[in-house]
Amino acid sequence: MKKLLILFLCVILSLSSILMLSACKDKKDDNEKDSIANNENESDNNNDDHSSDDSTNNNTSDDNQKDEVNNNNEQIGSEGLEYTLSSDGTYYILSGIGACSDEHIVIPSTYQKLPVKIIDEDAFYESHIKSVVIPESIVVIKKYAFYNCAMLEKIYFNATCMNDLSENTYIFLSDAPIEVIIGKNVTKIPSYLFNFKPYSITGELKIKSIEFEDQGSCQIIGNYAFANARISKITLPDSVTRIGCGAFRSCSLLEEIKMPENLQTIDNEAFYECRRLKEVIFPDTLSSIGKNAFYHCRSFTTITIPKSVTDIGINAFENCSKLVEIENLSELPISLGDTNNGKITSNALNVYTDKDGSKKTFETSDGFIFYEDGDICYLLGYKGDNKFVKLPENCHGKNYEIYIEAFVNSDMHTIFIPSSVTAIKARAFILCIHFVNIVIEDCTINVDGLSELPSGSNVNVYFLGTESEWSNNSFLKNKFNYSIKYYYSESEPTTDGNFWHYDENGEIAVW
Numbered sequence: 001m002k003k004l005l006i007l008f009l010c011v012i013l014s015l016s017s018i019l020m021l022s023a024c025k026d027k028k029d030d031n032e033k034d035s036i037a038n039n040e041n042e043s044d045n046n047n048d049d050h051s052s053d054d055s056t057n058n059n060t061s062d063d064n065q066k067d068e069v070n071n072n073n074e075q076i077g078s079e080g081l082e083y084t085l086s087s088d089g090t091y092y093i094l095s096g097i098g099a100c101s102d103e104h105i106v107i108p109s110t111y112q113k114l115p116v117k118i119i120d121e122d123a124f125y126e127s128h129i130k131s132v133v134i135p136e137s138i139v140v141i142k143k144y145a146f147y148n149c150a151m152l153e154k155i156y157f158n159a160t161c162m163n164d165l166s167e168n169t170y171i172f173l174s175d176a177p178i179e180v181i182i183g184k185n186v187t188k189i190p191s192y193l194f195n196f197k198p199y200s201i202t203g204e205l206k207i208k209s210i211e212f213e214d215q216g217s218c219q220i221i222g223n224y225a226f227a228n229a230r231i232s233k234i235t236l237p238d239s240v241t242r243i244g245c246g247a248f249r250s251c252s253l254l255e256e257i258k259m260p261e262n263l264q265t266i267d268n269e270a271f272y273e274c275r276r277l278k279e280v281i282f283p284d285t286l287s288s289i290g291k292n293a294f295y296h297c298r299s300f301t302t303i304t305i306p307k308s309v310t311d312i313g314i315n316a317f318e319n320c321s322k323l324v325e326i327e328n329l330s331e332l333p334i335s336l337g338d339t340n341n342g343k344i345t346s347n348a349l350n351v352y353t354d355k356d357g358s359k360k361t362f363e364t365s366d367g368f369i370f371y372e373d374g375d376i377c378y379l380l381g382y383k384g385d386n387k388f389v390k391l392p393e394n395c396h397g398k399n400y401e402i403y404i405e406a407f408v409n410s411d412m413h414t415i416f417i418p419s420s421v422t423a424i425k426a427r428a429f430i431l432c433i434h435f436v437n438i439v440i441e442d443c444t445i446n447v448d449g450l451s452e453l454p455s456g457s458n459v460n461v462y463f464l465g466t467e468s469e470w471s472n473n474s475f476l477k478n479k480f481n482y483s484i485k486y487y488y489s490e491s492e493p494t495t496d497g498n499f500w501h502y503d504e505n506g507e508i509a510v511w
Contacts, residue, residue, distance in 0.1 A: 074147030077108025085115070093118040103130040103151075105490060109137040119145045126150075136160045136185065141193075143169045150175045153208075159194075164191035164222055177208035191222035193242065194229055207231040221247045223267070228252075232276075236260045243270045245290070252276065252409075255299075259283055266293050268313060275299060275431075278383055278411050282306050289316050289342065298322055298405050301369055301380045302361050303344070305330045316342025321405045321427075322380055324349040324371050325361050331454035347404070350371065370395050371403070378403040379421075382410065387434075392414040403426045413437065414508075415454075420444055429454050437508065440476070447475045459483045462500050462508055486510060 082098030084095050092111045105124070108116055116135070122143035126130070131154035132146065138159040146152060152174040155364035160183075165171065169192055172178070182189065194207065207229045212218060216237045223244040233256035236243075240260040245267040248254060255276045261283050268290035271277060278299050284306045291313035304327040306313075312332065317323060326348055328334040338345050345351060349371060350360050361371050367384030368391070370377060377400035382389060389412045394400070401423040407415075409431045417424075429435075435454035441464045447453065455461075461483045463470050470487065471477055486500040492511050493499045503509040 065464045078102045091117040095120045106133045109135040119423045146172045154179045156181045162190045177206045180210045182212045184216040188220040189222045189225040210234045212237045312342040317344040319466045326351045337478045388414040394420045457482045462486045464488045
């Protein structure tokens with residue numbers, strides 16, 4: 001019996017040990033599980049932290065992207081603008097400036113998850129804005145949308161699918177010179193977008209500059225897109241293949257334009273009456289020049305017609321009074337006295353090809369353009385920007401004549417005409433409204449009766465001769481009836497009268 005009891009106790013102890021070992025193992029396993037769980041939680045937390053960092057970074061990146069988008073003027077809009085839902089509920093119309101107090105307006109592409117497609121009539125009429133961003137989504141801009149925005153200085157245009165406008169819409173009007181930037185995704189400048197007719201309504205559109213973003217894709221300058229704009233120069237991107245009808249018509253201040261390398265078509269009246277345009281270089285891709293394309297462009301003197309040109313429209317170069325020389329590389333039969341091919345030779349003195357003849361015009365280092373053919377020398381114009389202009393003493397040692405409209409629209413205020421000038425052709429100084437002083441060295445100049453020598457009560461005439469010599473020249477005597485005339489005297493006169501001399505600095509001085 002006693003042995004059985006001892007055996008029973010041993011069994012109980014064995015079982016207890018086993019149970020204790022099992023419990024310990026379970027506890028160890030649980031601890032290991034807890035440790036793994038904790039590690040996983042820490043890992044998750046770390047991942048969450050990283051995720052949070054990534055999220056923060058992503059948010060920062062998104063903010064940067066948003067800022068970038070904002071800089072690209074596509075998404076983030078100015079707050080407080082007024083919108084109207086379209087009748088079919090599919091898009092919004094920007095109807096007014098509303099409560100927005102921004103001077104620099106960014107029109108968003110979307111509003112409440114719908115596209116903004118229209119800028120309404122008078123939307124920003126007489127507002128205080130200084131700049132505006134027009135996004136890709138805009139399809140229509142209505143009449144007078146930015147009319148009388150007297151402080152408007154900058155327009156970023158990025159509407160890629162905008163419809164052409166109609167005449168007399170007058171979208172923009174500003175007293176300040178406007179900088180226009182064309183977005184790189186714009187393929188066409190809509191017709192009449194920046195058009196303005198200065199005589200039809202009060203005010204004017206002064207465009208300081210037109211710039212196309214790098215790597216732009218603009219292919220077409222729409223009809224009358226920049227007509228009447230007061231811009232002095234422009235560089236068109238090489239992507240442009242067509243300059244539309246009247247695109248730069250009557251841009252009276254336009255002096256310089258760089259034609260695109262891929263240009264194919266210049267439409268009718270594209271540069272009609274761009275009177276200050278001094279030089280045009282056509283690319284080898286050009287095929288046609290439209291009717292009246294360069295009508296009355298009376299400042300450029302030479303033109304090269306590329307081999308690629310197959311058609312020149314009626315009167316394309318009519319009244320280009322200073323166009324004296326044409327280099328014809330095309331197959332068109334252009335010759336002196338020819339009234340076809342846009343009347344390009346109406347005023348020409350020389351037509352030549354790369355195989356026949358040679359160039360007879362040249363430009364001096366100080367900006368004077370001459371035509372020289374044997375003993376014939378004409379001063380055709382001046383490309384410099386000096387306000388005090390002293391004409392050359394001679395042309396390669398020869399006397400010369402001042403040609404037709406040589407100084408048309410010049411901004412100079414003083415001109416010195418030396419004795420080497422033998423004649424002044426018709427309208428040589430037409431529209432020279434800034435003249436104050438004219439120095440005439442010799443009274444034997446043969447002046448065409450139609451010549452527009454600067455004269456009037458606001459013009460001072462300094463004559464390098466005596467009053468009696470002046471009186472013996474009927475033209476000079478009659479032409480300057482209302483001008484103040486001064487006669488040259490090396491020493492201070494002892495008699496009454498108007499006299500002048502050169503001071504120690506070579507400047508005009510009145511005794």
